[in-house]
Amino acid sequence: MGQVEATTERIIAASAEDVFDALADYSGVRPKLLPEHFSEYEVREGGDGEGTLVHWKLQATSKRVRDCLLEVSEPSTGRLVEKDCNSSMVTTWTVTPAGEGRAKAVVHTVWNGAGGIGGFFERTFAPKGLCRIYDAVLARLAAETEGGQSAG
Numbered sequence: 001m002g003q004v005e006a007t008t009e010r011i012i013a014a015s016a017e018d019v020f021d022a023l024a025d026y027s028g029v030r031p032k033l034l035p036e037h038f039s040e041y042e043v044r045e046g047g048d049g050e051g052t053l054v055h056w057k058l059q060a061t062s063k064r065v066r067d068c069l070l071e072v073s074e075p076s077t078g079r080l081v082e083k084d085c086n087s088s089m090v091t092t093w094t095v096t097p098a099g100e101g102r103a104k105a106v107v108h109t110v111w112n113g114a115g116g117i118g119g120f121f122e123r124t125f126a127p128k129g130l131c132r133i134y135d136a137v138l139a140r141l142a143a144e145t146e147g148g149q150s151a152g
Contacts (some may be wrong), residue, residue, distance in 0.1 A: 004113040006127035009106040010138040014145035016103035020078055020095040022145050023105070024049035029144060035136040050074040054082075060129050088112040105141060107134045 012019050022029045027047030034041060039057045046052035052072040059065045068089070070082040080093040089111040098104040109130055113122045 002113055002119065002123060003110055004123050004126055005108070005110045006130040006134070007106065007108045008131040008134050008138065009104060010135070010142060011098050012103050012105055012138075012142045012145055013101060014103055014142075015101060016078060016095050016097045018145050019103040019105055019141065020080075022141060023093050023095065024072075024074070024080055026052045026054050026072070030054075032144060033137050033140040035133060035140070037133045037136075044069075046072070049080065058133075060126065060133065084111075105138055107138065109134070 022033075025048060026043050031041050034056070037059050039059065041056045042054070044053040044055055050073055053069070054072065055067075055069050057065055057067055066084075066089070067086055069085040070091075071085060073081045073083070075081055078095045082091040082093075084090070089109060091107060091109040094106045094108070096104050096106075113119045113126075
């Protein structure tokens with residue numbers, strides 16, 4: 001049994017603060033960012049960053065649905081950590097400045113994978129699938145946060 005990791009990132013034409021605030025807004029913005037792989041989205045406590053408890057089902061493949069209950073923490077500036085109460089999965093969102101009016105958003109997910117042949121396939125294919133899902137979230141995040149920017 002080994003750790004499985006998936007990481008993807010995107011440069012967004014918005015301030016790091018605006019991007020982070022959008023990500024941390026589990027009540028308003030976050031549901032708009034989720035592609036069809038997410039269902040049964042529900043904020044159970046909080047709703048804005050640290051102290052939020054949020055639930056969703058993540059359908060990574062046609063056969064694999066993960067029931068997620070996530071506790072959100074903000075261990076440092078620009079960093080959101082979502083720890084799944086139902087598994088070993090931890091997703092860390094890091095937003096840093098990337099030049100004037102731009103931010104770099106990185107999403108990194110890690111979990112304890114299965115052993116044996118199933119674990120081999122999980123380590124081989126799951127990160128690619130999860131990166132595709134999070135690339136869609138980051139694209140929606142960019143669309144959500146870049147809209148208010150003026151040229152110049």
